[in-house]
């Protein structure tokens with residue numbers, strides 16, 4: 001497998017170039033064919049390549065030509081004939097007739113394949129039946145040549161009717177064309193086979209190298225990150241756990257009775273401690289998502305049980321706030337391709353928010369419905385093909401709370417962003433929840449956006465695609 | 473594309489892409505059948521015993537204009553089966569235009585989309601961009617019962633930018649239309665890039681009409697181009713092609 005062969009193949013494949021005659025036809029087989037032609041018709045035949053090289057030859061030198069070779073003028077005349085029949089342009093019709101000094105005829109037919117001239121077939125010299133006298137061009141050639149001898153030798157020349165010879169050569173050309181086509185096909189098949197194997201190999205090595213690179217990078221990143229993350233989480237959480245634990249014990253009076261003021265202060269310490277812990281957990285999640293070190297364990301997930309589980313988890317806090325929490329999931333739903341635990345986190349976050357921002361007497365509804373993802377986000381090529389590209393599941397978290405004004409709807413997904421800073425004090429929270437939601441949804445190739453809920457409240461709409469089926 | 477100024481010869485490569493069994497080979501067969509013998513060479517099919525395309529099909533078409541310019545069109549198909557990914561990548565190399573043959577059956581919707589993604593990736597792997605590739609889409613097998621509706625396709629097509637054709641390749645319906653749409657789009661793109669009209673003193677409209685008539689169509693070019701559905705017609709105007 002030389003380099004040149006590869007390049008040839010690539011160029012061939014790029015534009016369907018035709019290989020040369022010799023690449024398409026077996027020389028020995030061609031010689032055999034030409035020979036059997038000669039056996040059958042007794043007409044001299046030669047096949048030349050486009051560069052003038054002889055590819056097959058089944059002809060004996062006629063005795064007349066041997067005799068002419070004994071004379072200088074005869075030799076020159078014959079050399080001229082050879083040049084003429086090898087270079088004569090058969091033109092658009094692809095066939096021509098040439099008459100040489102001896103009066104003998106040559107039938108010249110070009111071999112074309114795919115509109116390209118590959119060579120020529122030359123049949124001759126031969127004489128039409130009946131012709132006897134040497135033409136003047138022959139007798140006048142050299143006075144040293146004996147006219148009687150010429151006449152005698154001329155009579156021994158191969159004979160054929162020009163129309164018949166033309167027919168025979170046409171048939172031969174057609175046969176040869178078929179052979180060329182088969183040869184081309186075989187040639188293409190084998191070069192394609194070779195090229196495909198090479199391409200597969202190249203592709204695999206490429207992928208391997210990329211995987212190795214990504215693996216090395218991730219390993220390094222993982223080492224750095226997880227070191228850092230492990231340290232942070234350990235170093236921060238350990239003391240924080242103590243703060244939370246001891247303040248809780250204090251508030252419960254384990255270390256002696258507290259005055260109402262003392263109790264209130266201790267409870268504040270406890271509450272802020274819990275908040276800080278939440279913040280640290282959120283930051284950890286976020287940085288894992290950002291660094292790409294959060295590994296999702298994807299499988300076909302039925303979303304409905306996930307949603308029901310979220311609702312069940314949050315029912316107590318909904319009751320406490322006197323907010324009604326409902327789940328609607330009807331009809332047949334496809335499974336989505338995702339990590340059930342992370343999806344649970346998404347809907348827990350959204351539902352917590354909905355409950356948090358919905359006042360007493362309100363309703364929070366979790367709705368699951370079949371849907372589809374309209375198109376890949378960044379490209380509109382092939383819309384008609386991609387439009388219904390992937391089936392998806394839509395989850396709507398609807399509340400009747402304070403709502404989110406239009407201009408804020410994108411910004412709430414930024415880390416730490418809260419619509420009303422003062423609400424932090426009222427509602428608590430870190431402002432990290434939605435940025436985690438967005439990143440998790442992204443990691444599932446999904447989309448999340450906010451809609452208005454009439455007459456009041458907000459709707460968070462999450463769409464998660466189903467698995468891409470492989471080609472049939 | 474290959475240009476040989478000396479021989480006044482131009483070779484253009486067109487590729488029929490799509491999922492397995494969507495009708496790519498059938499399209500080429502119908503083109504071959506429709507084409508005047510003076511224009512079409514033999515249709516070469518490299519296929520396996522079970523009729524599936526192994527490597528590709530190749531239909532060579534040659535047209536000569538009055539000025540002596542000869543245009544050689546090499547029309548390829550790709551094998552749709554997943555395992556032939558490397559072959560698809562090879563065949564698509566150097567393509568000047570692509571006809572995407574989709575199977576209209578509802579059940580094939582996902583297969584079409586997957587194959588389209590595959591096209592995009594394979595072009596990218598060969599350093600080409602789908603968004604810059606002259607592209608027409610054909611929804612084939614319109615004669616089958618459970619196909620996506622004309623309305624649905626028209627609505628979606630109106631939102632996309634590629635011309636979309638409906639076809640029954642087995643009956644030759646929509647085949648020449650798809651091909652002429654592709655040729656027109658491809659030529660406009662190549663012309664804009666290489667200034668062919670000026671260099672060769674070539675009338676594209678006359679040429680494409682000539683091709684259409686050699687493919688047995690009596691209709692005028694605007695009429696032929698007008699058979700695509702959706703609002704994508706304007707991409708067929710040369711000035712709309714970058």
Ligand SMILES: Nc1nc2c(ncn2[C@@H]2O[C@H](COP(=O)(O)OP(=O)(O)O)[C@@H](O)[C@H]2O)c(=O)[nH]1
Nearest residue numbers: 492493494495496497498612613614640641642
């Ligand atoms: N009913 C119907 N069948 C078609 C049509 N076009 C192609 N087919 C059939 O679909 C099958 C696959 O076609 P083929 O051209 O080999 O697909 P390729 O794999 O894309 O080359 C064959 O059995 C065709 O006869 C069509 O328009 N209508």
Ligand SMILES: Nc1ncnc2c1ncn2[C@@H]1O[C@H](COP(=O)(O)OP(=O)(O)O)[C@@H](O)[C@H]1O
Nearest residue numbers: 353354357403412418419429430431432433434
């Ligand atoms: N259901 C909702 N109704 C009204 N506002 C909301 C709702 N969900 C989120 N928000 C707004 O988006 C902000 C960011 O939310 P999030 O990232 O979850 O942080 P947090 O809940 O910790 O404040 C909230 O502070 C609030 O202003």
Ligand SMILES: [Mg+2]
Nearest residue numbers: 353429433434
């Ligand atoms: Mg929150």
Ligand SMILES: [Mg+2]
Nearest residue numbers: 496497524525
């Ligand atoms: Mg095929």
